[in-house]
Amino acid sequence: MAQCKLGVSSPLMKAVVGFALGAVAGCILGATEDPVDRTLSVMTAAGPLKPVMEEVKTVGALGLGTLIGATALTIAMTSVVAGVILAAAVASVFVATKSCSASHTDSVSLWASAGLAGAFGTTLSGATFGIAIEWIVKNYGMMGLLWALSIFTVLKPPLNFVFKILWKQGEASCSLVSTDWAREREQIEITESQQRERVAMQIEQRILMLEKGVSTSGMEPNTWVTERRQREEIERKKMENEEAEMEQRTIQDWINTVVVKHVDFLAFSGIPMTVVAIVTSGFGVFGYGGHQSVFIVLLTLVTLIAYLLLKSYDFKFWMLVGCMGMLATFVIAMLTLHAGQVVVTTAMKMRAAGQSQQSRENISAVMDHRSSLEALNAAFFVAKLCELGLGATVGGALVRRAAGEVKVITGAALVVLGLLAGVEVLSPVLGEGGKAGALLGVVGAAGVAVGAAAAVAGMWSSWPGTLVTIAGLVIGAIGMGKWHIINIGLQVTVAYVFAMINPF
Known part of the structure; x- marks a missing residue:
């Protein structure tokens, strides 16, 4: 382990500061639990759930699960990347125009402006996608959502190429505008x-x-x-002058690397999920949504894609996350199918005992309701984990980049509190879909604080320091998260794993 630099010399004070930083990050993660749960409860009520229930018969239980799962994960990934790109653009302008201090690494204005831009971009992007998806489902159903997801996935690779060209031109323009070093x-x-x-x-x-x-x-x-x-x-x-100019170029190169990695991730990570959703939905459209062969085809497809990605000569971070997203989509589909099968099994047992008076239509309606409910719940939770993990990746990278543990954690925590208040105020305008997407973006911003705390824990030179920081993170998250021990434990674990990954 590397030595963690917290600005204090006493081991006891370092442990106290580490615990406090972990507790702050954990509390801000726990603070997102209640708004997210309330929004999800509204989305899974009878009225909002009706359009989804009506489409189970169209695409089948497996198709519904993969489609909602792939869409939710795509929203999560896109909103995080949008926030990272906006933050990188702001940071790049600061660095290119020397608007920050001579030492860019320690510049409060640089990291604060980039952090605010990133959190705002993630939240706004999530809200926009949430509103768009809610409108598509209400007006065109699941098939409209499938078409929208497919078109978006096809357009991402060429847009990736166009964006890289525009980013290079913007970088060149900033370099031309910035003549301070030359002067x-x-x-x-x-x-x-x-x-x-x-x-x-x-x-x-x-x-x-x-x-x-x-x-x-x-x-x-x-x-x-x-x-x-x-x-x-x-x-x-x-x-x-030479040292400052070299430092500027180093940070600009790092920003460019971060942008390129995230744009590649956005362009290609959604392809495996979308392929799985198209295949399973296609079987559902042709009336084989509940057939056992579909499960075999789905399992074979997931295994084949995962094998090809893992065996890739140049295995990258976005390939790993793409595999994880595809596997998460597969799990959501299994949970959706299982929810409907549980209803059938229960009805058969009750009928065998002479206790069931339900008709086949009633059983079918209950199956559709349970399947739709499970699909939304599972997809939303997986999307939240995705947002949290990607945010933690950014937070961990910032700490390793020496942006300052205290500044990153406390800054992200303050931004999350502001975003939660803003989303609550604007909820009548956003609607349920927009609010859900915005809250996913807020979770991504909270993931930055959690990832920074996890990176602090990993940078200690001794295990006691690591354990104390993680203890603060877990205790803060559980305390503010209404003692959702399993959910919080899973989220903290995912955030810690992603924070330790260095894709840059």
Whole structure:
């Protein structure tokens, strides 16, 4: 483990600060639990759930599960990437125009502005997608959602190519606008040239005076001391300018790497999920949604895609997350199918005992309701885990980048509190779909704080420090999360794993 730098020397104080940082991150994660649960309860009420129930017979239980799961995960991934791109754009402008201090790493304005932009972009993107999906489902049903998801997946790779070109042009424009370094370098060169000319003239005058037999010993000490000091000052400014310019280029290169990685991730990670959703929905449309062969085809397809991705010569982070998203979609489909089968099994047992008076239509309605309910619940929870994990990846990277543990965690926590209040105020305008998407974005912002705390835990030089920080994270999350121990434990575990991954 690397040594964690918290700005304190005492081991006890380091443990206290580590526990406090973990507790802050855990509390802000727990604070998102209640708003998310309330929104999900509204979405799974009888009225909002009706359009989804009506489509079970169209695409089948497996198709419904994979379609809702793939859509929810796509929203989560897209909103996080949108936030990262906006944050990177703001940070890039700061770095290119030297709007922050000489030391970009320690600049509060740089990280604060980028963090606010990223959180706002993630939340706004999630709300926009939530509103759009709610409108599509109400007006065009699951088939409309399938078409929208398919078109979006097909468009992402070419848009990825176009975005990279535009990003390079924007970076070049920022470089042209920013002439501060060139002006400073030119000014230093002019000053250095003038100083050399002055010294040369002084030497020449001294030679002439010596030739004439005039003594120069009286003026020599003061003159050469002054010139030496000026020369040292010029060298110091030159060195500082070169170091600052190199630091600027290093941070800009890191920002570009982050953007490219996330854009590649957005372009390709959704393809496996969408393929699975298209195949299972297609079987449902042709009347084989509940057939056992569909399960075999789905399992074979998931296994084949996962094998091809894992065996890829250049295995990347987005491939790993794409596999995880596809497997999560498969699990959601299984849970959706299982919910309907439980209803059938229960009805058969009750009928065998002579207790059931339900008709086949009633049983079918209950099956559709249970399947739809399970699909939404599972998809929403998996999307929340995805947002949290991707946010934790960013938070962990910022801490490793020496952005400052306290600044990242407390800053993200304050931003999340502001976003929660803002979403609550704007909920009548957003609607249930928009509010759900926005809250997923807020969870992503909370994931930055959790990932930063997890990175702090991993950077301790001793296990007690790591355990104390994780204890603060877990205790804070459980305390604010209304003692949802299993859910919180799973979320903290996912965030810790993603925070330890360094895809950049």
